Amino acid sequence: MTASDLISFARGAPSLDIIDVAGLKAATDAALTQDPGGALGYGTAIGYPPLRKLLAERHGVAEDQVLVTNGSMQADAFLFDQLVVSGSPVVVERPTYDRTLLGLRERGADVRPVALDLDGIDTEELAALLDGGLRPTFAHIIPNFQNPAGYTLSLAKRKRLLELAEQYDFVVFEDDPYAQIRFAGEPLPTMLELDEGRGRVVYASSFSKTVAPGVRVGYIVGPKELVARVRARATNTYISPNMFAQAVVYQFCVDGGLDRSIAKVNAALAERVATLCAALAEQLPEAKFTAPEGGYFMWVELPEGVDVARLLPAAEERGVTFVKGTDFLLEGGASTMRLAYSGVRADQIAEGVGRLAEALRSLRVAAG
Amino acid sequence: MTASDLISFARGAPSLDIIDVAGLKAATDAALTQDPGGALGYGTAIGYPPLRKLLAERHGVAEDQVLVTNGSMQADAFLFDQLVVSGSPVVVERPTYDRTLLGLRERGADVRPVALDLDGIDTEELAALLDGGLRPTFAHIIPNFQNPAGYTLSLAKRKRLLELAEQYDFVVFEDDPYAQIRFAGEPLPTMLELDEGRGRVVYASSFSKTVAPGVRVGYIVGPKELVARVRARATNTYISPNMFAQAVVYQFCVDGGLDRSIAKVNAALAERVATLCAALAEQLPEAKFTAPEGGYFMWVELPEGVDVARLLPAAEERGVTFVKGTDFLLEGGASTMRLAYSGVRADQIAEGVGRLAEALRSLRVAAG
Structure with a gap:
């Protein structure tokens, strides 16, 4: 063999x-024809501005609540750097994405796994832990078609999680790269949406599954103040993310390729x-x-x-x-x-x- | 106004x-035709393998001494994370790139500026500091057309720096984004080259000045063991850098566009x-x-x-x-x-x- x-x-x-290789060729041609300066110059850490605007509209938030990054794992890393210090209790699903576990453990988080059922994280197991005194910095949740389990968090549990987040003052990190890869059943509202601007949710997603992984375009949506802190860190790390790839992804979106x-x-x-x-x-x-x-x-x-x-x-x-x-x-x-x-x-x-x-x-x- | x-x-x-906007359109077309899987799939943290190979050949080193990153500032950040702990003495040129100063100070480095003359860093001021007991982790040097001064380190001083690095056991961080942007005078050998594989030099450069900043393609060359550590950190940060942009830059290089x-x-x-x-x-x-x-x-x-x-x-x-x-x-x-x-x-x-x-x-x- x-x-x-x-x-x-x-x-x-x-x-x-x-x-869609042919579609990406066409999108590149369009991006370099329509906005060569934006696609090829240094940008800023917010990402390619038209793409940020499009994402803000998609999620119904202000533009300064969105930051476009080099893939969503880079966004996760920036967020973990902001939120996690050694010993920070962090709730994760059991099982969960191996790279999330690694990123949290590298930063010394006190990782607290909570069982994952067919309809998502066991919110009552979580409630009991909270009742018992656990005060997590955040709960990391992959709501749709979870990696590795493939399960989806029910609407009732999405609401319950937000209630718990409000009651016990923690952030819900909604890690949602698969939302648009639904081929059966009905889509559910994001917790970002259900939170109605109360600032309890940081949302992350990417174009790796809808366009291609190699373009490395991801993003976060969150409270303005947190996004500003991540932006400062991103500036000091790489000045700007890949403007070329982001301009191509933007054209791919607006031309119907997405x-x-x-x-x-x-x-x-x-x-x-x-x-x-x-x-x-x-x-x-x-x-x-x-x-x-x-x-x-x-x-x-x-x-x-x-x-x-x-x-x-x-x-x-x-x-x-x-x-x-x-x-x-x-x-x-x-x-x-x-x-x-x-x-x-x-x-x-x-x-x-x-x-x-x-x-x-x-x-x-x-x-x- | x-x-x-x-x-x-x-x-x-x-x-x-x-x-060269038209050249980059053509290079994208070529990259997506010749290697769509490589350009659009997840890669690994080493970067786009054909580009890494080309860079290894350019610098006369083994491929595992090269790592291609999302711009050279990202490479700097990874390197600083490996080399600098709070209190690490680091020699810089006076004046030097403001983002370098920021990156070092953020990590708590003990920044030691040494005067920059028309022919580069004052190696005798540095020698006196070393003689007086300074033991730097590394010296950050921008050898060609220094930012901000525009000055270039002479051949004699390149050799002297390497002697000092050997004698006092520190690394020379050769930050060289402008090497190919020479429009007068004769090019000088890099310190990486003059070091002849002794492992005293970590070299960083990028395609921001020769192709376009928006492609965010930079790289480091260094001792195998250090590059492996940076690679591990890069994997945990973003899985892989932008394969799409790197594949385009690679095609741009081999097609004569560069x-x-x-x-x-x-x-x-x-x-x-x-x-x-x-x-x-x-x-x-x-x-x-x-x-x-x-x-x-x-x-x-x-x-x-x-x-x-x-x-x-x-x-x-x-x-x-x-x-x-x-x-x-x-x-x-x-x-x-x-x-x-x-x-x-x-x-x-x-x-x-x-x-x-x-x-x-x-x-x-x-x-x-």
Whole structure:
């Protein structure tokens, strides 16, 4: 087997066939024709002004509540630098994005995981912790098609979280890169929107999933004063983010490329999820999962006693890979895994699941 | 006067007429045709691999000694994070780039300015400090067409600095964004080159001055182990820098756009310097300066007693601006200023100097 035969359910990245390469060529031409000075000069740390304006309108906020960054992870890093000091209690979902855990732990946060249910974080477990004296700096929440679980926070729980944030005076960090990657069900309002300007929510998102990761365009929306502090830090870090890429993304948005791209991505991912669920039901019937309504990821629980840390190398020997559930948890989850279907074409999925099933059988033979 | 009438000698940024907009359109088309996956996917923190390889070849080092970043200021920030702890003694030139001073002071460095002469940092003042017990973490040096002074470090002093670095065990941080913007005289070897792999030099540069600032592509070259540490930090900050912009810059380099662009920039800047020197000689004969052989900046000393902090608002009232010399110094320099000619077309220069001269006369009238 060569590397190109590997079927990867590991990386939360889109396959090239769902990126609108021709549209990005056209958007670049338009950006460099219509605003060469803006696209190619130094900007300021707020990002490309027309893109910031468009995002402010999208979210119904003032422009000075928005800052466009080099990808949303850079935005997260700036925010963590502002909010976290060593020992800061921070609530996260259990499981959650591994890079979030890493970023928080690097800064010495006291990370407090709260269970994630099918309808999002267990707000009553959180309420009990708060009642017991926990005073978090913020709660980090991935509300839509959570990474790694694929679950979505219900409307009732969005409201409950905001109530708790108000009552116990903490910030909700709404980390929402997948919002527009919904291919089933109805969209829910963001907590940013539900908060109605009370300043309890800092919202982050990006164009990595709707345009392309390589453009590295993300943004935050938040209270004016916090955004101003992040802006000062961004200025001192890099003067300005990538104006060229942001001008291209802006043109892609206004020329209708974004909507076309989202429609294409969502149609492809819906097909992949259907194929993945059917393949799992057929070839790996012991796997438990819930079909996601959007996003890139599906969380799969294997029967208790299956050691996914041993399954992974057996799977890689057979030409398929994924990420172990334990990477997204501080403890537990030994029988879980995250399957990303964003980078795998539909025609590779059944084969990939077949290899997984074979790897699982090999463990049993070895144990038997 | 409207804002568009303002003649700005303030900002170290190129005017749009010396940026190859058409060439960048063509380079984008080529990048997205030849390597759409590389340009649009997530990369890794090393940057766009073909660009890294090209830079490694340019500098005669191994690829794992190079890291391509979102502009060289981001590279500086990563390096400072690695090298500086509160109280670290750091040698800088006097005057030096204001953002360097800011970045060092933010991290609590013990900043030790050493005089800058026409042929670069005063190595004997530095030697005396070292002899007196100073043990700097590193010396920050802008060797070519220094910002703000425009001076260039001589070959003899480059060698002397490396001797001192070896003898007193410190790193030379060679911050070299202007190297290729030489329009007179002969290029000198970098200290990176003169060090011959002994690992005493960390080198940083960028494409902001040779391609365009808005692409935000910079890089560092250094000892493998240090580059690996910066890479880890970059991964945790943003996963990967802007692959799209880096792929475009790469194509621009290999298609000959870079060489054409450098030739165009240098021809334009040479004309501006000649015009600026002639205008100063004629209209502001009391100004003392040395015509730079490259770069963006010229340092101007006005007669002792001229308070540039008062001159600046008088100049701005008359539609011309610049940066006060004191911004580049921890102390002193009240009669000095930095004139940047990178953003001013040649046909605006005489008018700009005329306004400066008028502003200076107005102070004398007020004082008289």
